[in-house]
Amino acid sequence: MFTCTSTRVRGRRVLAWETAVRLSGLALTLAATAAWAQEPEDVAVAPPAGRPAADELTAEQLYVDFVHFVMLGRYDIAEAYGQRLLDHAEADADALLDIADENPKSRESLTWAQGNAKVGPIAKAILERIAQGEFNRRTDVDRINSYIEGLAGGARAELNNAERLRESGEYAIPWMIRILQDPKRAVLHARIARTLPKIGRDAVDPLCAALAMDDAIVKQSVIRALGELGYSEALPYLRVVIEDPDSSEDVRRTAAEALAQITTSDRPMFSMNAAEAMYNLAANYWINAPGIRADPRDAETSVWEWRDGFLHRTPVPTAIYDDVMAMRSCETVLRLDADDEAAVALWLAANFRREAELGMDVESEEPDDARQALDRTRPDGFLRGVYYARSAGPRICQRVLSKAIDSGNAAVALGAIAALNATAGAEALVGYQDAGQPLVRAMVFPDLAVRIKAALTIARALPKVPFDGADAVVPVLADALAQTGQLHAVIVDPDPENRNRVAKLLSEEGVVSVAEGGFLEALTRGRKELPNIDAVLVASDIAGPGLMQAVGMLKSEYRFANTPVILMHKSGDKDTCLRLSADDARVGVVPADAPKVALTREWEDAAVRVGRIPLTAEDALDLALEAAGVLGDIALSNSPVFAIERAENALVGALQHPAEELRIRAAGVLAFIGTSHAQNAIADAALDPDANMSLRLPAFAALAESAKLHGNLLGAENLNRLMDLTMHADDPVVRTNASRALGALNLAARTAAEIVLGK
Secondary structure: OEOOOOOEEOOEEOOOOOOEOOOOOOOOOOHHHOOOOOOOOOOOOOOOOOOOOHHHOOHHHHHHHHHHHHHOOOHHHHHHHHHHHHHOOOOOHHHHHHHHHHOOOHHHHHHHHOOOOOOHHHHHHHHHHHHHHHHHHHHOHHHHHHHHHHOOOOHHHHHHHHHHHHHHHHHHHHHHHHHHOOHHHHHHHHHHHHHHHHHOHHHHHHHHHHOOOOOHHHHHHHHHHHHHHOOHHHHHHHHHHHHOOOOOHHHHHHHHHHHHHHHHHOHHHHOOOHHHHHHHHHHHHHOOOOOOOOOOOOOEEEEEEEEOOEEEEEEEEHHHHHHHHHHHHHHHHHHHOOOOHHHHHHHHHHHHHHHHHOOOOOOOOOOOHHHHOOOOOOOOOOOOHHHHHHHHOHHHHHHHHHHHHHHOOHHHHHHHHHHHHHHOOHHHHHOOOOOOOHHHHHHHOOOHHHHHHHHHHHHHHOOOOOOOOHHHHHHHHHHHHOOOOOEEEEEEOOOHHHHHHHHHHHHHOOEEEEEEOOHHHHHHHHHHHOOOOOEEEEEOOOOOOOHHHHHHHHHHOHHHOOOOEEEEEOOOOHHHHHHHHHOOOOEEEEEOOOOHHHHHHHHHHHHHHOOOOOOOHHHHHHHHHHHHHHHHHHHHHOOOOOOHHHHHHHHHHHOOOOOHHHHHHHHHHHOOOOOHHHHHHHHHHHHOOOOOHHHHHHHHHHHHHHHHHHOOOOOHHHHHHHHHHHHHOOOHHHHHHHHHHHHHOOOOHHHHHHHHHOO
8 A cells, every 4th residue: 555645647646755554564653652651541631741731732743642542542532632633723734744744654544544433534534634735735836846946956956856846746747848938948948858758647648738839849848758758648649740730840750759659569559540549549538448547536637728828727526537538539539520420429428427427417408507617627608418419410329329338328328318309200219220229229228217218219209110129119118107216226245134234224215125145146036026226235255156256247247237336345355345346337345334324325426437327206207107108109109110018017007106197197098908907907997986086087088998999898897886886976077977988888778778767
């Protein structure tokens, strides 16, 4: 483990003070506490002679005491000292950083203490404050410029100041370039040029952004630094420089030389033109490729832009960094080739994913200024993703949907489907073959909302010609009728006590779960007993298969492509769980004894990372109502493609739904299905004396419609009940509506005579 700053660039921690440590050695020697061998039982106890009272301690003394008592396991005492430290007037970020530097092993202890329930929050707050101090130090402009000036000294001074600039990392680049642009500072130019590549990987992004400058001489220094650094993400930017008609021959030649340095081990990249190389970079951001992705542990990551003759930094939430960079790369592609549909589709997909990561509703057109403002790279007046997707047309939206399906991102899929729903006719929806009919493929997507909305979009178009996958549309709509927003989970833990504890905690949140000690047994039950699986919680000590194999099995099965997998680590297994989560956005990690709030938060975070949008009860009802309405349209159209009969059982089941509006709609659709089962189900709703009249009257109307279309299919019992109501009901409204239904059955004359005679 390394103690390091919290500001990272695209997955690389900036190691300002790298100290290799072993957590197994928990003994900590702190000179400041050596004289205090006898610790008080409580901080309120009077201190030993010569030792200040707790309230009189300096920030450094409080820091040392906190760490000291943590390592002794006296968490009650440590907690008091730590809280006093956080409240101390002289314990700001810069001061705490100085104190931590004076006690170099203390950060190891603070890192370890974060896992303790009692002092963990305090330790985390102290580390965050120290990290802020490191950030302040690294970004301090006066310090950076003094280091740059120091390069002009002798060899030792140049070496020392280059190291300090390396510690400032990306934040030093703008000021180094500014001095390179100043002809009056020529004495520093050669030394700055030598130092630029020594900054390391942190320098790549700002240097790539700086290639947009006009100064050919400085640009060549930047290009040479990129060539010497040797990172492949610089390739597309160098290609742009080479193909730019405004580049001088010297600049092109320098860029070609740098390109050759970088591509020695990657020859295919060498043959790409600028647009192809930039699209390749965008695609790598889209898949969160190692090496260029943002580190998820950071709150913010830098986006660099050359503007008004200076290199500007814009911090963005780390969750959207890869999407922002994919969009920017695609924008460069489109400036080079405006006809590149693949780049448009990738831009749209990244924009939808960006919105989802910011907590925005990807299907909405309404402004969401508060969340949009979190991304300061977007210009004023930037509209919602669905606007841009609709404008691009159905062909490109099908490409976006295909990307969403391939990556398992439900949010992007929902955005693409929303745009298709507004712009596409039947041919555009199911006749698109370039990617295997993405909308049809979406009907077997792991996410329930995506499946239903894909089926709704296809069904609304009422295609006239059969197509591959048409048979799935009505069954998916039928599934929608039963949705209530209920969440379902599978729990796997060999320990029955903890297994039952987790199941109980989730049940308190309304989650229905199956729980088993074995992984395969749990999944088998989940598939049989649950309509869908929204999360899988797995203890780290499972066997047959073990944890790594189980996670691999879930990863390989399409059904679980965007299903959160929460690993519950037990003794000694935390590092293994963290490794499994490092490259898999679905995977979250909690202690096996985690409380409910930690379990649900980890589940929610994983769901956001994979773009899974859980259905609320309100959302589920809306979808069920939409599905019933569309099924009614199918029935009315006498569709040659969709068989409404395949929804019969679901429609009958919907007559028991808590929402009366859905029961009414289901009865209306059942009227078009010519079976005794359907007609009797409608009659049951109409004849129920305990039902509201607001339901019974539409049900009588549906029964009459069914009778007109299909004749009498009622059983003897329901027919007798209907006749009895028609003749004897006290409520004249009931009698009137019952008589309409009875008349529509077109029974024998004897029945009419009985009614006339009142028998």
